[in-house]
Amino acid sequence: LNRRLEGFGTTIFAEMSALAVRTGAINLGQGFPDTDGPAEVREAAVRALREGHGNQYPPGPGIPELRRAVAAHQRRFYELEYDPDREVLVTAGATEAIAASLLALVEPGDEVIALEPYYDSYAACIAMAGGTRVPVTLRPNGDGYVLDLDELRAAVTGRTRLILLNTPHNPTGTVLTRAELAAIAELAVERDLLVVTDEVYEHLVFDGEHHPLAGFPGMRGRTVSISSAGKTFSFTGWKVGWVTAAPELITAVRTAKQFLTYVSAGPFQYAVAEALSLDDSYFRSLRADLRGKRDLLAAGLEEAGFRVYRPAGTYFITTDIRPLGEDDGIAFCLGLPERCGVVAVPTAVFYDDKDAGRSIVRFAFCKQDDVLREAASRLKGLR
Numbered sequence: 001l002n003r004r005l006e007g008f009g010t011t012i013f014a015e016m017s018a019l020a021v022r023t024g025a026i027n028l029g030q031g032f033p034d035t036d037g038p039a040e041v042r043e044a045a046v047r048a049l050r051e052g053h054g055n056q057y058p059p060g061p062g063i064p065e066l067r068r069a070v071a072a073h074q075r076r077f078y079e080l081e082y083d084p085d086r087e088v089l090v091t092a093g094a095t096e097a098i099a100a101s102l103l104a105l106v107e108p109g110d111e112v113i114a115l116e117p118y119y120d121s122y123a124a125c126i127a128m129a130g131g132t133r134v135p136v137t138l139r140p141n142g143d144g145y146v147l148d149l150d151e152l153r154a155a156v157t158g159r160t161r162l163i164l165l166n167t168p169h170n171p172t173g174t175v176l177t178r179a180e181l182a183a184i185a186e187l188a189v190e191r192d193l194l195v196v197t198d199e200v201y202e203h204l205v206f207d208g209e210h211h212p213l214a215g216f217p218g219m220r221g222r223t224v225s226i227s228s229a230g231k232t233f234s235f236t237g238w239k240v241g242w243v244t245a246a247p248e249l250i251t252a253v254r255t256a257k258q259f260l261t262y263v264s265a266g267p268f269q270y271a272v273a274e275a276l277s278l279d280d281s282y283f284r285s286l287r288a289d290l291r292g293k294r295d296l297l298a299a300g301l302e303e304a305g306f307r308v309y310r311p312a313g314t315y316f317i318t319t320d321i322r323p324l325g326e327d328d329g330i331a332f333c334l335g336l337p338e339r340c341g342v343v344a345v346p347t348a349v350f351y352d353d354k355d356a357g358r359s360i361v362r363f364a365f366c367k368q369d370d371v372l373r374e375a376a377s378r379l380k381g382l383r
């Protein structure tokens with residue numbers, strides 16, 4: 001393993017899912033739904049396979065039907081206009097979109113600002129691109145977490161190339177407000193920065209509203225927006241993601257993407273094009289359903305004695321384990337399956353500031369209500 005990747009080892013998600021399989025514990029670690037997305041969308045994939053749509057290499061930027069559907073989605077939900085031919089790129093999940101964006105836009109030695117705790121692939125991709133990660137920590141405050149805008153401004157130096165943003169934010173569930181995003185946009189314009197914004201949880205917002213950064217003044221031309229069918233349609237295994245950005249940025253990201261995967265699986269692209277055209281009621285009921293699950297698990301965790309940070313979005317709840325007389329999240333998560341048959345993710349691994357994340361543990365609530373109830377009842381045995 002080269003020096004750039006030293007220390008990255010196996011992702012915490014794979015490690016914790018393997019622990020769940022090994023111990024038979026309920027897996028509230030890795031974020032994937034235990035119910036698949038809409039039947040008609042699955043049928044669309046089967047139909048595409050059967051009828052021979054996408055069984056051979058699809059076009060490099062993605063099939064036109066999906067690029068048009070992505071553009072229509074941006075218009076429908078955000079009134080943002082993108083040219084499907086020049087400003088949309090289909091990727092192998094958001095993961096590839098993140099990698100291709102960083103590999104395309106970061107020069108060795110460039111600094112990349114990322115909100116901490118950061119999704120693990122950000123750190124690895126910044127490293128693979130030869131960049132330097134500059135974390136700005138979201139701090140617990142009341143029920144949630146806050147971004148200190150002064151700290152963000154102070155993190156920008158002459159070497160800063162881009163801000164890697166994530167809202168709604170994994171793992172904290174923070175949804176950046178319009179005012180915070182406006183301040184980030186102002187900073188990006190003032191310091192002439194690009195922003196790569198990971199908005200995979202755009203439709204999973206329970207309190208407040210998701211505002212795409214690309215819609216703020218001065219941002220349309222300097223923002224690379226990323227999303228994925230994994231979260232919005234509950235098909236994490238299909239690995240269909242997309243990027244929207246100005247033509248020069250899309251061209252750059254596509255250049256890198258060509259040599260990572262060339263293209264992503266064809267038949268799923270046809271199905272996701274149909275999924276993106278589902279009517280508003282699909283998106284509303286997804287949100288309502290997950291809001292109920294958030295409330296169910298949050299109540300269970302509180303009863304079990306955790307300090308619960310209430311997520312405004314995503315399908316994750318972070319908790320502080322200190323009220324349980326524990327303070328090492330990693331040791332806690334490693335012992336949890338044996339103690340009570342539940343798997344969670346220690347967020348310490350998403351921090352450079354290990355003290356800040358030491359006692360924080362993340363639980364996923366994209367699971368059936370019965371599973372969440374059973375997990376909560378097991379966790380009550382901890383006290």
Ligand code: PMP
Nearest residue numbers: 093094095119170200228230241
């Ligand atoms: N970004 C964030 C913040 C995520 O939580 C995830 C989780 N899956 C991804 C990107 C990756 O998305 P995909 O599965 O589409 O590659």
Ligand code: GLN
Nearest residue numbers: 013014029030031032170
């Ligand atoms: N995004 C998912 C999570 O945060 C995991 C995806 C992965 O395993 N790479 O749990």
